[in-house]
Amino acid sequence: MKIGIVGAGNIGSALTRLFRAAGHEVTIANSRGPGSLAVLSAETGARAAAIEDAVRGQEVVVVAVPTNKIPSLPRELFASTPADVAVIDTTNYYPQQRDGRLDGIEDANTESEWVEQHLGRPVIKAFNTIEATHLQPGAKPAGSADRIALAVAGDDVRTKSKAMALIDGIGFDAVDAGTIAESWRQQPGSPGYLKDYGVQGVRSALAEANPERQPEWRATPNSPGTYDSGQRGPPLRRVHPLVPYGRLRPPRRQDGGSCAAARAGSRTRALPTRPGGTRTALAQGRDLDPRGTGKRGRAWQVLRSLARARIACGRPTEWFCFQLAHELNVTASGPKII
Secondary structure, eight states: OEEEEEOOSHHHHHHHHHHHHTTOEEEEEOTTOGGGGHHHHHHHOOEEOOHHHHHTTOSEEEEOSOGGGGGGSOTTTTTTOOTTSEEEEOOOOOIIIIIOOOHHHHTTOOHHHHHHHHHTSOOEEOSOSSOHHHHHHHOOOTTOTTOOEEEEBOSOHHHHHHHHHHHHHTTOEEEEOOOGGGGGGGSTTSTTTTOOOOHHHHHHHHHHOOSSOOGGGSOOTTOOSSTTTOOSSOOOOOOOTTSOGGGOOOOSSTTOTTOOSOOGGGTTTTSOOOSSHHHHHHHHTOSOOTTOOSHHHHHHHHHHHHHHHHHHHOOOHHHHHHHHHHHTTOBTTBOOOO
16 A cells, blocks of 8 residues: 655654555655655655655545644645545644643534645544554564554545554554544543553443543643743743753643653663663663763763752652653653763
8 A cells, every 4th residue: 555654753653564464555754844854754765755645646634733733734735636545634722831821622613624724625533542652562463362453533434444454454453433523532541542452342342432531631811832931830940051941841742652761760660671771771870970971971961960850849650751852852662872
């Protein structure tokens, strides 16, 4: 199958790897141009292209950009796209952490209805209920007892069936979640969001969902739409030169799911490790010379600073996990100082 992916962040990159592993022909694009995708292209064999080329001539197009970037996509991007092309919307609305206030969503539309309005085309809602880091390790053969199921919403039977078959082919069960107007059942804050349930669990969660958007998933007067300013907790003191004011940012998700780094006050015992190397040293709290100027010395200084800051201002532990990930250049798949 010919698949185009618009957006090469965590979700877009993970799907590129899964689709290529399943033998699909993949074209990837982002706002920075094909040159920025050279590494992912070389790793997976996917073709890096301009955004228009990732849409033109495809059988499936996956839109995997932040919600607040949807209006920035070319206005006529899908104008000539045939009706039988499945356009999959993976987006989630994070008003307090990233997107700021988007009136069309706050005013009662589902997130994907708002996306449809901007794209000028019907979409299939999928891949929004699972962490990007769970996609590759979570893929399982059909019939596996612990196979993860993904909710899929959409109005067109043909394109929804195509999307569900694609999902099954890369290692997940697909559950029909109804129409796009009902896709609130799988939005952030819903019972099945980021739970990695099986088929029965997803069906139960969809049935239990409430259409009312919870306060933590609504914009507030302080919603900045950026990571840099933050909107929860008191102002922070500068506790170490490695952690300047402008670099302190809140987690990407309120549940801390994307903060895969560590528990800052406990010498990161939760870090995944491998024999030898800096990650093992971090996890075991050894060979970290606080006076050192190399990676390990810097790691210890940042850990100590973040632990002190957590005590000083009462920020959630997950917030400091994100700081550690950011300051030490932690990858999405696990901590690695680079």
